[in-house]
Amino acid sequence: MYLPRQDAAELLQEISRRFEYSQFVLDIAPEKYTRGLWKKLLALESRAWDLDVSFVFGMKDPGEIESYGEGFKVIGQEKGSAGSIVTVAINAA
Numbered sequence: 001m002y003l004p005r006q007d008a009a010e011l012l013q014e015i016s017r018r019f020e021y022s023q024f025v026l027d028i029a030p031e032k033y034t035r036g037l038w039k040k041l042l043a044l045e046s047r048a049w050d051l052d053v054s055f056v057f058g059m060k061d062p063g064e065i066e067s068y069g070e071g072f073k074v075i076g077q078e079k080g081s082a083g084s085i086v087t088v089a090i091n092a093a
Contacts (some may be wrong), residue, residue: 004028005057009068014070021091023075028065029058029083042082055082062086 004013015024028043032038033055046053062084066072069090076087 001056002053003057008057012065012068012072013070016071018072018089019090023087023089023092025076025085025087026065027080027083027085028062029055031058031060033082034058058083 015039033042034057035084043052043054062077065073065086065088071091072088073092075084075089075092078085
């Protein structure tokens with residue numbers, strides 16, 4: 001699911017309230033994929049797989065996710081097909 005910045009922020013804040021002391025994994029699109037030529041190229045590529053995907057929100061640095069929810073801490077990061085696969089702990093000790 002690809003959400004606009006505000007919707008993503010609200011969802012992550014809700015996750016931090018409901019799942020205290022837990023972890024989650026998400027795929028973060030690079031910010032450059034949300035505009036210009038990169039956005040058009042990715043949209044064309046997704047159509048080749050019979051999908052209609054367009055990134056509307058991305059991050060320059062996956063560590064940015066820590067500012068989106070109370071107690072968020074990035075504890076893992078791997079390279080994904082488009083961006084980073086990030087593991088986030090909520091209120092980790």
